[in-house]
Amino acid sequence: MDLGIAGRTALVCASSQGLGLACASALAREGAYVTINGRDAAKLARAAEDLRRSHPGADVDYIAADLNSAEGRAAILARVPETDILVTNNAGPKPGGLEGWDEAALIGAMEMNMIPAVQLMRAYLPGMRARKFGRVVNITSAMVKTPRYFMGLSTAARTALTAISKAVAREVVADNVTINNLMPEKIDTPRQEVVTAHFMKTEGLTRDQVRARTVATISAKRFGEASEFGDACAFFCSAQAGYISGQNLQLDGGTYEGLI
Numbered sequence: 001m002d003l004g005i006a007g008r009t010a011l012v013c014a015s016s017q018g019l020g021l022a023c024a025s026a027l028a029r030e031g032a033y034v035t036i037n038g039r040d041a042a043k044l045a046r047a048a049e050d051l052r053r054s055h056p057g058a059d060v061d062y063i064a065a066d067l068n069s070a071e072g073r074a075a076i077l078a079r080v081p082e083t084d085i086l087v088t089n090n091a092g093p094k095p096g097g098l099e100g101w102d103e104a105a106l107i108g109a110m111e112m113n114m115i116p117a118v119q120l121m122r123a124y125l126p127g128m129r130a131r132k133f134g135r136v137v138n139i140t141s142a143m144v145k146t147p148r149y150f151m152g153l154s155t156a157a158r159t160a161l162t163a164i165s166k167a168v169a170r171e172v173v174a175d176n177v178t179i180n181n182l183m184p185e186k187i188d189t190p191r192q193e194v195v196t197a198h199f200m201k202t203e204g205l206t207r208d209q210v211r212a213r214t215v216a217t218i219s220a221k222r223f224g225e226a227s228e229f230g231d232a233c234a235f236f237c238s239a240q241a242g243y244i245s246g247q248n249l250q251l252d253g254g255t256y257e258g259l260i
Helices: 018-029 041-054 070-079 103-113 115-131 149-175 190-203 207-216 226-236
Strands: 009-012 033-038 060-064 085-088 134-139 177-184 248-251
Touching: 009 018, 018 033, 018 041, 018 085, 018 134, 018 190, 018 226, 033 041, 041 060, 060 070, 070 115, 085 115, 103 115, 103 149, 115 134, 115 149, 115 177, 134 149, 134 226, 149 177, 177 226, 190 207, 226 248
Parallel strands: 009 033, 009 085, 033 060, 085 134, 134 177, 177 248
Antiparallel strands: none
16 A cells, blocks of 8 residues: 655654654655654664665654753754654653652653653644644553553653643644554563563563563563554554544554453
8 A cells, every 4th residue: 555655754753763763664665754863873873774774765864862852852853844744752761669750750751751742743733734734643652541550650641642632633633634642562672671671670580481471461462563563653644544633543462451
């Protein structure tokens, strides 16, 4: 299927590895002009070169900037003043518990997983609306719908982003600008390794033991692949997805037990 986004510009945040990089790869494959982002310039340069090698002819740029700071976001906007596709993403807080969720931790979570996405939407949505095409995809978490205690801090900030995105989505969709959220769970990425390390430390288990236990809880009985996630992102960004907005798509191997 031709997704109709060849020649469109795309900014993918926090995309030097993992889910962000998978989204960037899928968009580059479809012919979009992709800019990837992260804090490590050398790592970004390698990722950009890998994308060009994987997708001959792909136009891939990168901007090293910290999404968590106003200065970093200003640098992104200076490099990419307009975009047709915005994929928001960022690392989340480390797993933990209530005893560690003081005021600074709560503010820090919002500075990572809610504020950057909203500020970039504020910057880019007017141009998308004027051009009558825009796709915003926020990478959140399946735990927005099924919270887990040890990830409560991350879940709270991502839920705030989900709420404000839903409110904005209703306002902009008439201009062919959509806002949707992808909700990953147990995708085999570096973030999954962070969660694995948490349980290795707190429960004295080996990596293999933690991973086997985790896989047993997934209905598909395997971890998700980053490329599967990237393909879902590319479809949400497609011309064909113009009638889908304000939605939350779970990529969790069929594990969610709820009806809606």
